[in-house]
Amino acid sequence: MAAERIGYISRVQCFSACHRLHSIYLSDEENKRVYGKCNNPNGHGHNYKVEVTVRGNIDRFTGMVLNLSDLKRCIEEVIMVPLDHKNLDKDVPYFSSVVSTTENVAVYIWDNMVKALPPNLLYEIKIHETDKNVVVYRGE
Numbered sequence: 589m590a591a592e593r594i595g596y597i598s599r600v601q602c603f604s605a606c607h608r609l610h611s612i613y614l615s616d617e618e619n620k621r622v623y624g625k626c627n628n629p630n631g632h633g634h635n636y637k638v639e640v641t642v643r644g645n646i647d648r649f650t651g652m653v654l655n656l657s658d659l660k661r662c663i664e665e666v667i668m669v670p671l672d673h674k675n676l677d678k679d680v681p682y683f684s685s686v687v688s689t690t691e692n693v694a695v696y697i698w699d700n701m702v703k704a705l706p707p708n709l710l711y712e713i714k715i716h717e718t719d720k721n722v723v724v725y726r727g728e
Contacts, residue, residue: 595653596711598641601663603672606633607688610677631675634717636693638667640701643711654709662704667697690717694725702727 608631609623619627626632640663644653670680676688686692694713702710713725 593646594643595646596641596643597653597656597659598639599656599659599663600637600639601667602635602637603667604633604635605671605674605676606631607676607683608632609687609689611687612685631677636690637716638663638697639712639714639716640667640697640710641712641714642705642709644709654706659705662701666700666704670700690715690721690723691725694723698725698727 608628609626610619611622614622640659642654642659646653671693674680676683676693680688680696682696683692686696694715697715698710698713701713711726715723717723
């Protein structure tokens with residue numbers, strides 16, 4: 589019998605959201621210094637592009653690591669419903685005490701995707717905040 593083959597599947601999803609980079613642990617002056625224009629009291633928005641990657645054995649009967657329909661459903665539940673067209677700081681309870689940096693958005697998505705997917709499949713969350721700013725989180 590042949591050795592198990594490992595495959596990686598990525599699905600890309602875009603969502604739009606606004607936020608303000610502001611830490612409740614810093615003074616207003618410190619927030620302005622640390623976050624600059626991203627500390628604008630009225631916030632600002634992004635069109636985020638998220639890549640969710642799973643890693644696992646390619647099933648010898650189905651030929652799949654994971655059915656893409658299942659991955660699509662998990663992404664809808666974990667990313668689109670709670671985050672798309674939302675104010676991250678006001679509409680997502682997690683960010684009431686966590687600064688809504690892209691790093692922390694990646695952690696939020698990871699923590700919720702890992703609950704929605706079968707065990708030990710989630711490999712990576714990659715978020716393109718802009719064309720030039722990309723964050724990768726692998727659960728570490």
